[in-house]
Amino acid sequence: MDVSKLMFREGLMAGERILVTGGGTGLGREMTEGFLKLGATVYICGRRQNKLDETAQELMALHGGKVVANACDIRDAAAIHAMVDAIWADGGALTGVVNNAAGNFISRTEDLSVNGFNAIADIVMRGTFYVTLDIGKRLIAEKKKASFLSILTTWVWSGSAFVVPSAMSKTAINAMTQSLATEWGRYGLRFNAIAPGLFPTKGMSARLHPGGSGGNSGNAMNPMGRAGEMHELANLAVFLMGPGAEYVNGQTIAIDGAGFQANGGTFYPMLHALGDAEWDQMRNMIKGTNEKDKAERAVG
Numbered sequence: 001m002d003v004s005k006l007m008f009r010e011g012l013m014a015g016e017r018i019l020v021t022g023g024g025t026g027l028g029r030e031m032t033e034g035f036l037k038l039g040a041t042v043y044i045c046g047r048r049q050n051k052l053d054e055t056a057q058e059l060m061a062l063h064g065g066k067v068v069a070n071a072c073d074i075r076d077a078a079a080i081h082a083m084v085d086a087i088w089a090d091g092g093a094l095t096g097v098v099n100n101a102a103g104n105f106i107s108r109t110e111d112l113s114v115n116g117f118n119a120i121a122d123i124v125m126r127g128t129f130y131v132t133l134d135i136g137k138r139l140i141a142e143k144k145k146a147s148f149l150s151i152l153t154t155w156v157w158s159g160s161a162f163v164v165p166s167a168m169s170k171t172a173i174n175a176m177t178q179s180l181a182t183e184w185g186r187y188g189l190r191f192n193a194i195a196p197g198l199f200p201t202k203g204m205s206a207r208l209h210p211g212g213s214g215g216n217s218g219n220a221m222n223p224m225g226r227a228g229e230m231h232e233l234a235n236l237a238v239f240l241m242g243p244g245a246e247y248v249n250g251q252t253i254a255i256d257g258a259g260f261q262a263n264g265g266t267f268y269p270m271l272h273a274l275g276d277a278e279w280d281q282m283r284n285m286i287k288g289t290n291e292k293d294k295a296e297r298a299v300g
C-alpha cells in the first residue's frame with residue numbers, strides 16, 4: 001500500500017490495540033499496515049503461522065511499532081479464547097476488533113455439499129460471532145470501550161448468485177452489526193461494517209476469478225472504471241476504528257465506486273452463462289488452491 005496516501009496524522013492511533021482476523025494476507029494485511037503506520041499495536045491471526053510471522057516482520061521493518069502474530073482458526077472457539085487470553089496478557093484490553101477473516105469460492109449452489117456450505121459459514125458467520133462474543137464479554141466485564149468493524153460485501157443488500165453461502169453468512173454478520181450496535185451501545189461498544197467492492201487480492205482472485213475468469217469485466221462495469229486501491233480501504237477503516245468517530249454506530253458503508261448502484265455488485269452477469277465444463281474447470285482450479293493452502297498450513 002502507498003502509505004503516503006493515508007489521510008490521517010502520524011500517531012493518530014497511538015495507544016490503540018487492535019485485532020485484525022485474517023490479518024496476514026489480503027485486505028487484512030492492508031488495514032493492519034494502516035493502523036500500524038498511525039501508531040496502533042496490531043494483533044493479527046490466521047491459519048498459517050509462517051505467513052503471519054512473515055507479514056508481522058515485513059510491516060514492522062517498514063514502519064516500526066508492534067505487530068503480534070497468533071495462528072488461530074476462528075472456527076475453533078477454544079482457540080479464539082486462548083488467543084484472546086494471550087492478547088490480554090500482553091497488555092490488557094483490545095480497543096478494536098476487525099472481523100476480516102473470510103472464506104469464499106464461486107460455485108453453482110446445486111454443486112455444493114453440506115461441507116462446502118459449512119466451510120464458508122463456519123468461518124464467516126460462526127467464526128466472526130465467536131470472536132465478537134469472546135472479546136465482547138471481556139470488554140463488558142471490564143467496562144472498556146471498543147470499536148468492532150466487520151468486512152462484508154454489498155451482497156448483504158442484494159444477495160449474490162454463485163456465492164450463496166458467503167452472501168448468507170455476510171448478511172448474518174450485517175444483522176449482528178446492527179443488532180449489537182444497539183444492544184451493546186450502552187457499554188461503549190460500537191459496531192460498523194465496510195462493504196468493499198473489487199479490491200483484488202490473491203486469495204480472492206484464486207477463488208472468485210480462477211484462471212482470470214471474468215477478466216477485467218468487473219473494472220469495466222464499475223462507474224469509476226477501476227478497482228479500489230488499498231489506501232482507500234485503509235483510510236475508511238482508520239476513520240471507523242480511530243478516535244473521533246465514536247458516534248458512528250450500526251452502519252455498513254460501501255466502498256465500491258458505486259458498483260452496487262450500477263450492477264448490484266454480484267457475480268450473476270459474469271457467470272450465469274457458463275456451462276458444465278467451465279464450472280468443472282473452475283472448481284478444479286479452486287480446489288487446487290485450497291489444497292496448496294492446506295499444505296502450507298500443515299508446515300506452518
Ligand code: HXC
Pocket residue numbers: 102103104105106107111112113114115116117119120153166196197198203204207282283284286287290291293294
Ligand atoms: C465446490 C468446494 C469448492 C468448490 C471447496 N469445496 N472448494 N465445493 N466448489 N470450488 C468444498 C470441498 O469439496 C469440501 O466439501 C468443503 O468445501 C471443504 O473444503 P476444504 O478444502 O476442506 O475446506 P477448508 O480447508 O476448510 O477451506 C475453506 C475454504 C477455502 C473456504 C474452502 O477456500 C479457504 O480456506 N479460504 C480462505 C481464503 C479465501 O477464501 N479468500 C477469499 C475470500 S473473498 P466435501 O463435501 O467435498 O467434503 C471473500 C469475499 C469477497 O470473502 C467479496 C468480493 C466482492
